[in-house]
Amino acid sequence: MEGKEIRDLVINALNLGYRHFDCAADYKNEPEVGEALAEAFSTGLVKREDLFITTKASVFSIKILWNLDHGHVVEACKDSLKKLRLDYLDLYLVHFPVATKHTGVGTTGGALDEDGVLEIDTTISLETTWHAMEELVSMGLVRSIGISNYDIFLTRDCLAYSEVKPAVNQIETHPYFQRESLVKFCQKHGICVTAHTLLGGAVANSEWFGSVSCLDDPVLKNLAEKYKKTAAQVVLRWGIERNTVVIPKTSKLERLKENFQVLTLSSPKRTWT
Template identity: 80%
Template structure:
């Protein structure tokens, strides 16, 4: 994984720092690092091991372990060489056995008394005071750094340990913008404002001491290490990683390059395996809350008027505040409170998620129950439809086939009306009240009509018993002679009672109170009609009956054919020509 610099070159996002590495073991350490996959080495003239690093690189190139173009090598200009930039760079190239540097940095923003190119001897004066060269400005030093690019000695140039204001000044007076600002930054010393300022202006941030003083050496790093933080330990346990891997991953996700230092071969692989997982947004915010403004890398200290100098210099703008150590305890207490609050929040979130899951399960169970209910209702409706269809078919069948269960009357030629035997055949179906009421109204209306006398009685054969299909007011054309041996007493389909209410019509027997055709009854021995209509248009039975009654009252002999031409001529129409 690489990051592109403003110079156009790519720099691996994970590197290996070689500060304070022992000369005896540095060769094996670098060879093993290259085998693991490291392609970024961070050196400096002040580390006093450039020659040993050069020997390891030469061996790696000769054995084909890696090519020069595949490595990104950084080294730094020391404070005492600010007035001899080109000579110092060539000296570093010679020790590293390289033709060019990928990145050359100004190690600290201060120029001290020159002690010789390539040397990092003490810059303390005879009086014990740090001897600062006031004749060399940072701007002059930077313009000499720019010459290295045009000479082809370096590809990119940058700064180190510059704050916001010094970085701003460098951007203002530079012709070639600094590609990198290497600073101390870790969870306890995050420096967000400086990091964001650099990234906003295209300056890549490299984090030295990215593990926050893992050795907790009082001389250089103070006494507190972020690797002992309980919150970071919980995050590491969550991802099944070490605290160091979590801290390095946090730096990478801030878009900073990390260059952890280790002299232990077993830690090389651990520090490099930080690209196979990613911290969540919540975990990034949690680590962000751990910032204590606690600087661990202290190249020089000034306390109680005394100055301690070990070949390094730290300017006053970059010093740790004196009250910081006193605030460490308060910071730890506050951190515990914050962790407690975060733990409560996480517990509440977990409970909420469990409740949401339970709700989803309940909703799913409810939906399944509703589907089963709908299916059962559908099956019930289907069964009801089938039942209703069966009932309708059965009722229709019963209405057409049932016989009378109650007695009626028949006509006796001599004695009048007498009882009719009760017949038991099929059970009667229930007639709906509204249907029966309608039929009774029609029957009453029909009975209320005044009709003529029964013309068929006069012409009926002697000794034959005829039954009428009306109880009282009879229409003479509708007498039916029944043979008791071959026919049963008819049942009125409208009223459900045994009565002679059938007459012979077109196609079979017809009820006198409805127009239902009942062709299942056989024809009578004697024709129902003593008269027939010949010619003319069709006329209903009632109209024809009234016509016959009127003709009989006017004296026409209906026992023989009657020519109605004169009759219809008088009435202005011609419906039937002849009645016979």
């Protein structure tokens, strides 16, 4: 998407009632999102305190630490804040539990060795990265910190060495990849689970793995027809019902509207509100 398209999409989302925006250095659109947010604040469309902004650091969430930035957490966070035109983030996540060779704050391309293999930085531990994330809280740059794409064992380890417990674990989870043990473990220990790729990857799954997309699954399509909704809305509601935060991704205005209409999904026996 071009800059104006991203700006318009964010403004449209705000007008529809969206208040949680999930960003990442790797998405390469933070300046455009920041421009839209600045416009929304200046025109009085919303106030900063009305929004929940997550981003992810470029270690390799609003903002997420990218893989390249594990040893440069504070710099990476400040870089995202500058691009998003914000004074603080509501949530900052470690994007992936692996550190790759640093190529500069704000860059997202992985460093490859002579064989074309991603270069892993073995000198930086996840514990070191996490304590740097905790420093961001002390500095007032972020309100909460969390992890992303951590399995149950890495999540357990993070709980053991953390002084500030991770508030969130953002993971792929959907009807085809439910990860019930990980979801229940996080919830048991007070870690909110945010579901990404919550529609099952759609085209990616069918093209890469030859599987049927959630959106084309006969069972889900039948349920959607029964409740006069779309298959995507059924899956989103399923995610909400299991007490996970759902963050659907779309570039289309009609899908923005559709994704927002999941709280009216009902049946003769039960109304979900």
